[in-house]
Amino acid sequence: MSRKFRSILMVLVLALVFGACAKKNETKPAKTIIRVGHNQSQNHPTHLGLLAFEKYVEENLGDKYDVQVYPSELLGSQIDMVQLTQTGAINICVASNAILETFNDVREIFNLPYLFASSEAYHHVMDDPSIVKPIFESTRDGGFEGVCWLDAGSRSFYTKDKPINSVADLKGLKIRVQQSPTNVKMMNLLGSSASPMGFGEVYTALQSGIIDGAENNEMALTDNGHGEVCKYYSYDMHQMVPDIVIANYHWLESLPKEDRKVFDEGFKILNEVQRKEWQTAVSKAKDKAENELGVEFIYPDQKPFVDAVSPLTQEVLKRNEKLIPFYEAIQKYNKQFPAKEG
Known part of the structure; x- marks a missing residue:
């Protein structure tokens, strides 16, 4: 249909x-x-x-x-x-x-x-x-x-059978993403196979093995039950959407x-x-996922992930020049509020 x-x-x-x-x-x-x-x-x-x-x-x-x-x-x-x-x-x-x-x-x-x-x-x-x-x-x-x-917090990867400690660990995995062309391109750069689908379909897809993992905030583990299937959550924090x-x-x-x-x-x-x-x-959610569902939280080095997807940002800004003023305004806030150590 x-x-x-x-x-x-x-x-x-x-x-x-x-x-x-x-x-x-x-x-x-x-x-x-x-x-x-x-x-x-x-x-x-x-x-x-x-x-x-x-x-x-x-x-x-x-x-x-x-x-x-x-x-x-x-x-x-x-x-x-x-x-x-x-x-x-x-x-x-x-x-x-x-x-x-x-x-x-x-x-x-x-x-x-x-x-x-x-x-x-x-x-x-x-x-x-x-x-x-x-x-x-x-x-x-x-x-x-x-x-x-x-x-909606920050989005990170969570998987069923394989922890994501590096970009290489994503290679070949089928990862659910939101129905967004940008997200599909991001996953291609990270070496995995993007599986766009509605959020309501994710639990069954994880359970049946249609996908190997997904990416979302911590609430998805508990409020939507994904932590019952996925036992590894890697804080790469690739998006705040x-x-x-x-x-x-x-x-x-x-x-x-x-x-x-x-x-x-x-x-x-x-x-x-x-x-x-x-x-x-x-x-x-984090407390419940860790202590009741047995989810392991992983903190990989973020820089290799940033480097892998940086061409996407340059490609999008070059193709869609009307985004440049917004991007530059955001960078001013990034300088004012940089990432904290740890």
């Missing part, structure tokens, strides 16, 4: 489901339903942040709006949800920036490997509207725009001015709550 056909089918199914719900409740005072989708569990910081968003909006505009949050890919994969947000079938979804580069190539910038020198540099960049605002708004013509970013909360542009523009202010404040609360919960959740 083609992606386009699957997306159309999803829209029709959702229209039937949501239409049935509306008919069932037509005798009640009419409220506008705001549908929000994401691919994480109900324990994840993203879900907790969205619940805080829901609470704030309904406390202030509960007579007009009913915010409904759908976790765990209930509305489809991330790509499905982005397409549904484009059409307006759902209002808001959370998507990794990695998959958004296919909608506008200016978003390639955040997918580059080893772009940020430290978490501090990463956070300061993402909090700088002069950098992120034009990127968030770049997909308006495509029907959606970014309204805030969420922390933000999750982006996107909203249907025409819906946003149709909101009354005072309502829009409430939603915008809700997006700020979502960002604050999710990032606070993220720090706690990662610490707990």
Whole structure:
């Protein structure tokens, strides 16, 4: 089934489901339903942040709006949800920036490997509207725009049978990556075979041996059960790719001015709550993975990984020159907040 056909089918199914719900409740005072989708569990910081968003909006505009949050890919994969947000079938979804580069190539910038020198540099960049605002708004013509970013930590490799102590250890392995051309090229440079797939497919693919490993943050080991299969986690920290909360542009523009202010404040609360919960959740995830699931954490020398993928950064900047001002602005933060020893 083609992606386009699957997306159309999803829209029709959702229209039937949501239409049935509306008919069932037509005798009640009419409220506008705001549908929000994401691919994480109900324990994840993203879900907790969205619940805080829901609470704030309904406390202030509960007579007009009913915010409904759908976790765990209930509305489809991330790509499905982005397409549904484009059409307006759902209002808001959370998507990794990695998959958004296919909608506008200016978003390639955040997918580059080893772009940020430290978490501090990463956070300061993402909090700088002069950098992120034009990127968030770049997909308006495509029907959606970014309204805030969420922390997804740093991404590293984890594997089933073979620890990754060096670049050479990746050779020949099938590694799941996000559905991003940049990520596929990164894995080619590292000598492994990239296996792009939706996040919801990863556990089964690991278990069945379709793939040898994946790359993600520590939360994937525990919240999504990948640590039950993969016992080696190597901190190469090749990417810090933000999750982006996107909203249907025409819906946003149709909101009354005072309502829009409430939603915008809700997006700020979502960002604050999710990032606070993220720090706690990662610490707990690492402890659980190590002490309950038996995952071994490995700290390889990062420089050979950086050297192996550096041609990708130069290739992307040469091909897509509009990224250069963003790249240069990020380097200023990298100098201000360099990597810490150890």
